[in-house]
Amino acid sequence: MKDGPDIARIGALIGDPARANILSALLSGKALTASELAAEAGITGQTASSHLKKLMEGGLLAQAKQGRHRYFTLADADVGATLEALMGLAARKGHLRTRTGPKDPAMRAARVCYDHLAGHMAVRMFDSLQSRGFLEVTTEPGGLGLTASGEAFVTGFGIDLSDLRSKRRPLCRACLDWSERRDHLAGALGAALLVQFQKHDWVKRETGSRVVHISPKGERDLKALFPIHS
Template identity: 55%
Template sequence: MREGPDIARIASLVGDPARANMLNALMGGTALTASELALEAGVSLPTASSHLSKLMEGGLLTLASQGRHRYYGLASAQVAGMIEAIIGVAEAVGPKRVRPGPRDAAMRVARVCYDHLAGEQAVAMLDRLFDRKLLLRGDDQIRLTPAGASHFSALGIEIHAKARRPVCRACLDWSVRRSHLAGTLGAAILDKIIAEKWARREKDSRAVVFSPTGRQAFERVFLA
């Protein structure tokens, strides 16, 4: 038997179409019930429960109880990054299941990737943060500079280092096929965008839709 991580086990968990749809539905960062995930997967509730048990056993999901309800979520940002990367490979090599429509166009511009901003706007933002030396690109990592820390603090963006999660991390964007910003800083920036009402979450979608004035504010702060 070969030593090392059991890639095949994780691949088999993600590779089932119903489980893949469930995982993708959780990429919006919102915890969902088994019934909601059954609808996303297009399967019965008993079948969904079986799939969820396997995903739990595989360490890909967490479960939280609130009253009578039980909510499933992705186990970590690392799991979300894996799903985003797989979506990128699927987008690149196909085949495509449907031709992209209006909602897909909105998703390409800006969307939620677990807990941070993704899409064209997010990739452009990361490029500009590098240009302004607020972030520095290293070998397989992104580093926040002292100037960057002061800049984000002045904007009221609190950066909290969490155990086992970096402040800054590159996440490969499936629609642009370049990196956007993840980590606790990426999450804090998305929180800022929503709190300032520059943009709103599209219902039943991962799309993030900027208002005209919100887009101007976002571009002034992050793209200027």
């Protein structure tokens, strides 16, 4: 195709193993320095600088300066969603890394996907919202919206929907979970829910990792808040 979006360029940027490792490291939602990203990718600092420049030029990364340091993040939630979707596609097609470690089960149970919850519990939440009629397909950005009962549920949990709707991102969006191979909730609401879970001390981020630990009380309360009716 001569006209239209250049998916080949995006594919080439993500497809390099070192750049893929850099992007995956930033799925935690944290800002990292060039030296930290070089260590994550297993490359030299000079090589990392070259890759970071290409990712910046391609619009996949953003950077901020603080003192002498430059910190890099994913450019926006769309980049994070694309990476998670590619991980799901790779898993479904059998393209898996052969090395697994002790964090692998924890990553599958609960993890951060850019700024929202992913993993088994996140998929349960999405299924619960759908089965109770709180989500509906719409023509809004993201393709999903809240029903009237869904709005009542969310505001009852202490989330300001008017504030979320003022943000420059979809309120609700389905994000394909790479480990569960089903959807979890992304968008402004997905991010706001994770913030609320942290405020309730139901979940806690593991330092230096995407892993999220759910406390025993958090497990009970989340299952009560997001029941699954058979």
